[in-house]
Amino acid sequence: MRKxxxxxxxGGASGLQAAIxxxxxxxxxxxxxxxxxxxxxxxxxxxxxxxxxxxxxxxILPDKNLTGVGVEIVIDEVTAINVEERSCSTAGVxxxxxxKLILALGSIPTLPPWLKGRELENVFTIPKNKIxxxxxxxxxxxxxxxxxxxxxxxxxxxxxxxxxxxxxxILVELEExxxxxxxxxxxxxxxxxxxxxxxxxxxxGKGISEIKxxxxxVDKVILTNGESIAADAVxxxxxxxxxxAIAKEAGIELNEHNFIKTCEYMRVLPCxxxxxxxxxxxxxxxxITRKLDQTMLASTACxxxxxxxxxxxxxxxxxxxxxxxxxxxxAIGEHAFGTAGITEFKAQQENFAVISGIFAGVDTHPGNxxxxxxxxxxxxxxxDCGMILGGEVYGGYSTGELxxxxxxxxxxxxxxxxxxxxxxxxxxxxxxSPAAYPLVxxxxxxxxKMR
Amino acid sequence: MRKxxxxxxxGGASGLQAAIxxxxxxxxxxxxxxxxxxxxxxxxxxxxxxxxxxxxxxxILPDKNLTGVGVEIVIDEVTAINVEERSCSTAGVxxxxxxKLILALGSIPTLPPWLKGRELENVFTIPKNKIxxxxxxxxxxxxxxxxxxxxxxxxxxxxxxxxxxxxxxILVELEExxxxxxxxxxxxxxxxxxxxxxxxxxxxGKGISEIKxxxxxVDKVILTNGESIAADAVxxxxxxxxxxAIAKEAGIELNEHNFIKTCEYMRVLPCxxxxxxxxxxxxxxxxITRKLDQTMLASTACxxxxxxxxxxxxxxxxxxxxxxxxxxxxAIGEHAFGTAGITEFKAQQENFAVISGIFAGVDTHPGNxxxxxxxxxxxxxxxDCGMILGGEVYGGYSTGELxxxxxxxxxxxxxxxxxxxxxxxxxxxxxxSPAAYPLVxxxxxxxxKMR
Numbered sequence: 025m026r027k028x029x030x031x032x033x034x035g036g037a038s039g040l041q042a043a044i045x046x047x048x049x050x051x052x053x054x055x056x057x058x059x060x061x062x063x064x065x066x067x068x069x070x071x072x073x074x075x076x077x078x079x080x081x082x083x084i085l086p087d088k089n090l091t092g093v094g095v096e097i098v099i100d101e102v103t104a105i106n107v108e109e110r111s112c113s114t115a116g117v118x119x120x121x122x123x124k125l126i127l128a129l130g131s132i133p134t135l136p137p138w139l140k141g142r143e144l145e146n147v148f149t150i151p152k153n154k155i156x157x158x159x160x161x162x163x164x165x166x167x168x169x170x171x172x173x174x175x176x177x178x179x180x181x182x183x184x185x186x187x188x189x190x191x192x193x194i195l196v197e198l199e200e201x202x203x204x205x206x207x208x209x210x211x212x213x214x215x216x217x218x219x220x221x222x223x224x225x226x227x228x229g230k231g232i233s234e235i236k237x238x239x240x241x242v243d244k245v246i247l248t249n250g251e252s253i254a255a256d257a258v259x260x261x262x263x264x265x266x267x268x269a270i271a272k273e274a275g276i277e278l279n280e281h282n283f284i285k286t287c288e289y290m291r292v293l294p295c296x297x298x299x300x301x302x303x304x305x306x307x308x309x310x311x312i313t314r315k316l317d318q319t320m321l322a323s324t325a326c327x328x329x330x331x332x333x334x335x336x337x338x339x340x341x342x343x344x345x346x347x348x349x350x351x352x353x354x355a356i357g358e359h360a361f362g363t364a365g366i367t368e369f370k371a372q373q374e375n376f377a378v379i380s381g382i383f384a385g386v387d388t389h390p391g392n393x394x395x396x397x398x399x400x401x402x403x404x405x406x407x408d409c410g411m412i413l414g415g416e417v418y419g420g421y422s423t424g425e426l427x428x429x430x431x432x433x434x435x436x437x438x439x440x441x442x443x444x445x446x447x448x449x450x451x452x453x454x455x456x457s458p459a460a461y462p463l464v465x466x467x468x469x470x471x472x473k474m475r
Numbered sequence: 476m477r478k479x480x481x482x483x484x485x486g487g488a489s490g491l492q493a494a495i496x497x498x499x500x501x502x503x504x505x506x507x508x509x510x511x512x513x514x515x516x517x518x519x520x521x522x523x524x525x526x527x528x529x530x531x532x533x534x535i536l537p538d539k540n541l542t543g544v545g546v547e548i549v550i551d552e553v554t555a556i557n558v559e560e561r562s563c564s565t566a567g568v569x570x571x572x573x574x575k576l577i578l579a580l581g582s583i584p585t586l587p588p589w590l591k592g593r594e595l596e597n598v599f600t601i602p603k604n605k606i607x608x609x610x611x612x613x614x615x616x617x618x619x620x621x622x623x624x625x626x627x628x629x630x631x632x633x634x635x636x637x638x639x640x641x642x643x644x645i646l647v648e649l650e651e652x653x654x655x656x657x658x659x660x661x662x663x664x665x666x667x668x669x670x671x672x673x674x675x676x677x678x679x680g681k682g683i684s685e686i687k688x689x690x691x692x693v694d695k696v697i698l699t700n701g702e703s704i705a706a707d708a709v710x711x712x713x714x715x716x717x718x719x720a721i722a723k724e725a726g727i728e729l730n731e732h733n734f735i736k737t738c739e740y741m742r743v744l745p746c747x748x749x750x751x752x753x754x755x756x757x758x759x760x761x762x763i764t765r766k767l768d769q770t771m772l773a774s775t776a777c778x779x780x781x782x783x784x785x786x787x788x789x790x791x792x793x794x795x796x797x798x799x800x801x802x803x804x805x806a807i808g809e810h811a812f813g814t815a816g817i818t819e820f821k822a823q824q825e826n827f828a829v830i831s832g833i834f835a836g837v838d839t840h841p842g843n844x845x846x847x848x849x850x851x852x853x854x855x856x857x858x859d860c861g862m863i864l865g866g867e868v869y870g871g872y873s874t875g876e877l878x879x880x881x882x883x884x885x886x887x888x889x890x891x892x893x894x895x896x897x898x899x900x901x902x903x904x905x906x907x908s909p910a911a912y913p914l915v916x917x918x919x920x921x922x923x924k925m926r
Binding site for chain 2: 037040041044045048066068069072076077082083084085089321322323324325326327330331334340342343344345346348349351352353354355360362363364389390392393394395420421422423424425426427428429431432433435436438439441442444445446447448449450451452453454455457458459461464468472
């Protein structure tokens with residue numbers, strides 16, 4: 025039976041990152057990554073294969089990321105994990121024994137069991153699966169009218185990209201504003217306006233209750249208020265569930281949302297010195313609320329994977345994973361939205377006393393330079409100690425990194441008072457002005473409220 | 476004699492910011508800002524009046540920033556400060572008594588006294604002075620060939636903008652690489668390549684020794700190696716000196732570089748409870764080396780001004796100014812460069828044992844999306860404790876905010892080990908990929924070297 029030092033199950037972002045970090049930290053160890061897929065898609069690029077990129081072939085994670093650093097790739101399916109024997113059964117290459125096992129099992133799209141009509145032809149989800157998505161692209165080709173259900177960032181990005189390609193697109197969201205898990209209402213409203221400008225129809229405050237068909241194919245969608253919308257295809261973007269059945273069968277403990285229970289070094293229970301779990305399949309705890317969380321992001325997955333990889337053979341107490349700050353950015357055309365930490369709405373729901381501040385300006389100075397984009401930043405801080413708990417950004421191309429700057433403030437538990445005297449760098453073409461830098465201005469609004 | 480609560484001398488970025496912060500923190504106080512200029516230019520926008528903006532009128536700091544929050548503007552010249560009487564003499568409106576005085580005296584271009592020919596017609600500097608710059612633009616109009624001396628960020632930006640306008644431009648720099656005070660060689664070389672691509676001639680490793688004229692006008696520039704370059708105009712961008720003569724006359728202490736000595740609350744000596752100094756005229760201390768520093772940046776000036784304004788009547792020990800990290804960004808066309816903290820070269824000069832790491836990638840993912848720009852990040856960390864001491868960025872429109880993210884890491888004394896497990900947010904159109912995020916990848920390079 026083959027025996028390897030480190031076996032990674034799963035070839036997505038977290039598996040890739042865990043394998044690379046492990047090999048880089050422990051170059052003397054043999055690291056093998058086993059995955060089903062011949063080619064792996066860049067997860068965050070998937071919405072863009074529907075429009076901008078046009079095909080999944082332009083969105084492939086190159087295997088040389090792994091092979092180039094000495095990680096071996098095995099294309100095969102793991103059929104069972106034997107925790108006591110420290111081995112995995114596979115469909116093809118036979119069992120593999122491991123010293124350390126990294127579970128990067130990923131997630132699968134949620135297909136609600138109560139949804140009638142979900143089996144009809146032209147009902148799709150968005151799995152991270154090239155074969156499925158290539159077929160889907162081909163099936164969508166002759167169709168005209170697509171209903172996308174669920175306005176999280178994947179639903180929003182896919183809607184925008186499909187519209188760009190020329191489809192008639194209706195985006196349906198149960199909540200009153202889109203992107204509502206990650207953004208407060210002010211930002212969700214702007215995002216909705218941009219989608220409308222670009223021709224995507226948006227229906228909020230209504231869910232779907234049923235998909236109706238004609239000759240086995242999608243014909244219309246029935247909303248929770250009884251209205252119906254004609255449709256040639258339905259794309260369900262209603263969340264993802266951890267792909268943890270195989271771990272459960274092996275006796276590895278799952279939490280109430282079916283994520284693999286992990287500690288701050290990403291080790292699983294039981295047998296926690298030998299097995300770690302990372303990415304969408306691994307338990308998440310919110311950095312601010314300390315509650316279990318279900319946010320799945322490639323960037324969070326990579327941070328977990330780096331933590332797991334570095335700590336795999338030698339634990340380092342200065343490198344734990346201290347909870348997800350749910351940091352990400354999304355875009356509608358040239359308009360971008362970023363979020364990190366907790367929203368004001370959620371903070372209030374969770375009983376945090378918070379004070380928020382918003383500043384609206386522009387992302388260059390003077391604002392009549394080319395490429396200038398409106399910019400709006402909101403900060404949410406703890407009312408008692410001033411700690412920065414969350415931030416939201418609307419702007420142009422600098423939005424992603426401005427969001428990362430906020431993320432660093434949150435993760436380092438910086439207070440709004442400290443932020444007020446911090447130095448920022450500015451440039452006419454690249455940022456707001458030194459006297460109107462959005463993070464500082466939002467902090468000033470909060471400082472005023474605190475007095 | 477008129478008496479005001481707070482008198483601000485100077486209408487540039489630091490005076491403006493100090494006045495606004497003071498009025499916002501102490502709304503019951505009367506705040507008056509006195510300045511010579513009828514209209515004030517946005518300092519960082521000045522290079523862009525030579526090309527992109529085309530005129531200084533598009534680069535004005537609006538007075539409503541001040542008047543809108545209740546700051547009174549007086550257009551007049553302060554002729555003397557009487558520290559004991561707490562009053563200022565002026566050229567026009569008569570003396571003004573103050574309770575607190577904010578010195579935001581700014582800086583003036585350095586015109587080396589040893590430089591022969593500096594008095595010739597068509598020899599210019601770049602003061603923050605609308606009248607001078609408007610005249611300069613008019614005088615440059617019929618000319619063809621311009622030599623810019625000094626390749627700091629102002630020299631580089633002005634050269635690029637003049638070239639854009641159609642002039643033949645030669646940029647002369649005494650050091651071996653351009654932008655060398657803020658960037659290590661790798662970055663300076665790229666900047667030079669981009670200038671060359673755009674048609675700016677760059678001469679490095681040579682200074683100027685003399686400007687020669689014909690009929691009182693510039694005719695050529697003589698370099699330190701004896702070579703000569705024909706020129707219709709010369710723009711001297713050889714640094715700025717603090718505009719502190721009036722403070723010196725008043726008995727306010729200056730340091731060895733003629734900056735007004737200040738404490739961490741920006742108070743001056745003597746009489747430090749009543750007078751503060753901010754911006755280009757105020758003493759700077761490097762955040763990393765703790766030595767006196769001469770970097771002048773509008774963004775640093777604004778951070779100092781916020782500190783001074785907030786602490787003016789009530790000192791807050793949680794809001795000091797802890798030293799400049801010299802953070803800024805610059806651009807050559809669509810190619811941007813950002814820097815924060817110390818360069819590797821300077822760190823070595825100063826006897827810091829440092830380890831650096833560079834990562835080169837792209838600023839989107841996958842890298843075949845539109846608007847993708849090459850990206851390179853260098854981090855410099857202390858070899859013993861891993862503290863992040865500096866960072867440099869080359870990239871596209873996200874460079875300014877990515878540099879600010881690095882600035883926050885430096886100012887919060889984050890270590891490279893902590894950075895390795897930090898979460899970042901990514902998006903295909905806005906950032907590098909989660910598995911190849913430049914800050915984390917550069918940190919990984921360093922971590923490997925540390926083992």
